[in-house]
Amino acid sequence: MAIIRLYMTMSLDGYITGPQDSVDAPLGIDGFRLFNWLDRRNDPGPSGQVFTEAMSTRAVISGRRTYELADRWQGDHHNGVPIFVLTHDIPDDPPPGSVRYVTDVRECAAQSRAVAGDGDVMVHGAGAAQALLRAGQLDELELHVVPVLLGQGRRLFDNLPPDHIELNLIRRMTTPDVEEPARHVIHLRYRVHRP
Amino acid sequence: MSNAVLYMSMSLDGFIAAPNDGPGNGLGDNGHCLHEWGDAGHLAGVNREVMDELMATGAVLVGRRTFELADGWGGDHHDGVPIFVLSRHQPDAAMRWPAVSYVSDVTSAIQMAKDAAGEKDVLVHGAVTAQLALAAGVLDELQVHLIPVLLGQGRRLFEDMPPDHIELELLRALDGPGVLHLRYRVRSEG
Numbered sequence: 001m002a003i004i005r006l007y008m009t010m011s012l013d014g015y016i017t018g019p020q021d022s023v024d025a026p027l028g029i030d031g032f033r034l035f036n037w038l039d040r041r042n043d044p045g046p047s048g049q050v051f052t053e054a055m056s057t058r059a060v061i062s063g064r065r066t067y068e069l070a071d072r073w074q075g076d077h078h079n080g081v082p083i084f085v086l087t088h089d090i091p092d093d094p095p096p097g098s099v100r101y102v103t104d105v106r107e108c109a110a111q112s113r114a115v116a117g118d119g120d121v122m123v124h125g126a127g128a129a130q131a132l133l134r135a136g137q138l139d140e141l142e143l144h145v146v147p148v149l150l151g152q153g154r155r156l157f158d159n160l161p162p163d164h165i166e167l168n169l170i171r172r173m174t175t176p177d178v179e180e181p182a183r184h185v186i187h188l189r190y191r192v193h194r195p
Numbered sequence: 196m197s198n199a200v201l202y203m204s205m206s207l208d209g210f211i212a213a214p215n216d217g218p219g220n221g222l223g224d225n226g227h228c229l230h231e232w233g234d235a236g237h238l239a240g241v242n243r244e245v246m247d248e249l250m251a252t253g254a255v256l257v258g259r260r261t262f263e264l265a266d267g268w269g270g271d272h273h274d275g276v277p278i279f280v281l282s283r284h285q286p287d288a289a290m291r292w293p294a295v296s297y298v299s300d301v302t303s304a305i306q307m308a309k310d311a312a313g314e315k316d317v318l319v320h321g322a323v324t325a326q327l328a329l330a331a332g333v334l335d336e337l338q339v340h341l342i343p344v345l346l347g348q349g350r351r352l353f354e355d356m357p358p359d360h361i362e363l364e365l366l367r368a369l370d371g372p373g374v375l376h377l378r379y380r381v382r383s384e385g
Contacts, residue, residue: 012339012363012379013353014209033360133345143207147363147379149329151356157208160347164225167207167343169375174368181364181382188375190207190343 002116004061004109004132005140006123007054008156009034009185012145015153016126026069028153034146037175037185046173050142050187058119059084059112061132066125072096077122082115084108086128109137126156133165133192141167141190147181166193197309198335199256199328201319202249203352204229204374206342210349211322221264223349229342232374242371245338250274253315254308256281256328261321263290270295272318277311279304281324301327305334322352329361334381337363341375 010016011034018028027034041051060077064087067073075097077083083099086108090101102108109132112121123129123138132138143156171189205211206229213223222229232242255272259282262268270292272278278295280286281304286297298304305328308317316336319328328334339352363379370376 012337012377013356014351019358029358030360141207147365149353149356149361149363150358151353151360152358155209157345157347160208160345162214162224162346162348164228164347165345167345169343169370172368172370172375174365181362184365186365186368186377 002058002113002119002121003139004112004121004123004137005057005142006129006132006138007142007144008124008126008129009037009144009146010156011148011150011153013149013151014155014157015150016156017154018150019152021069021154023069031150031153033148033150036182037144037146039183040175040179045179046175046187047183047185050144050173054122054142055079056119057081057122058116059121061086061108061112061121061123061128063125063127063131064088065127067099072099075099082112084112086131105131105135106137109135126154126158129156130158130160133160136194138192140170140192141188143188143190145186145188147184147186167191168193197253197312197314197316199305199309199317199319199333200252200336200338201325201328201334202338202340203320203322203325204232204340204342205352206344206346206349208345208347209351209353210346211352212350213346214348216264216350218264226346226349228344232340232342232371237372240371241369241376242374245340245369245371245376249318249338251315252276252318253312254279255318255320256304256308256324257319258282258321258324259284260323267292267295277308279308279311281321281327302331302333322350322354325352326354326356329381330357336366336381337377337379339377339379341377343373343375
């Protein structure tokens with residue numbers, strides 16, 4: 001069955017954007033610092049490998065906020081795979097490209113697994129991640145942890161209930177020492193433990 | 196050369212204690228999972244290695260809150276090394292021991308602890324102390340014991356920081372049972 005896996009870049013202090021993120025500044029003030037590692041997305045090495053894996057997923061789940069901030073990816077996140085957008089209010093205009101709007105998180109998970117077949121599903125955005133975690137529908141987390149403290153911004157993990165979610169670290173890939181400091185990152189893959 | 200090294204166990208979602216932490220419940224409700232890696236009965240391999248490093252430090256700098264939640268470790272954290280408690284207030288008589296000094300300013304406290312530690316490192320402990328030391332630019336390294344759990348709620352290690360980026364360099368990553376030890380150096384500006 002398809003694995004639903006979160007892909008997110010996070011500072012060591014837990015932020016996925018700088019402060020005051022908005023439509024005009026989706027990454028917040030100076031939030032682009034987090035994404036320097038993507039300069040290596042097409043190169044050999046751990047960052048290239050992780051990026052290639054992400055782009056090989058067969059479906060995408062996104063929260064509405066991330067979707068709108070990304071300008072709806074013009075309807076195509078990668079390779080035209082289906083994009084499931086979790087939203088409370090379905091927009092009036094028809095969805096672009098391969099986008100489908102879904103209001104129920106379990107239905108969203110089930111539909112994305114079905115279309116992904118024996119591929120995997122990429123989740124993007126803090127809102128979608130939290131909704132899937134709360135619903136027990138997130139299978140794995142691939143976190144790109146950047147060696148910086150942003151101090152302020154939008155957190156990946158917020159507004160979760162106080163129920164512990166146990167994880168297992170199943171893979172760790174670290175950029176080689178020769179990499180420039182600005183592009184250093186540690187890719188941590190966790191599997192959500194289910195009792 | 197002595198380094199001021201923060202040692203803290205943190206959940207993947209950034210918490211160092213579960214909700215309702217307080218006297219008699221220092222790690223909060225069910226927060227013990229954060230410190231299981233360091234339980235004496237489990238210590239082997241890299242977990243032992245990291246704990247040995249912690250216990251080889253030559254002085255301790257700790258926040259008042261953490262210190263009191265731990266009952267001051269009875270005045271001895273390990274090997275009788277000097278303990279500096281960061282506090283704006285005078286201590287209670289019950290929390291005074293010969294090896295314990297109270298200091299109100301983080302920069303002075305780090306310097307005093309380094310002087311006391313000699314060639315050894317200073318163990319820094321506590322979220323507020325870490326935040327103050329980072330903001331003052333006097334923390335040298337962070338040893339984060341990253342625990343594979345999402346607590347959801349609790350007390351965060353990194354909170355109320357200014358929006359200035361603090362660049363880090365990963366010095367070492369060690370995979371132990373139930374924990375990933377990440378050691379970072381704070382990169383000096385420029």
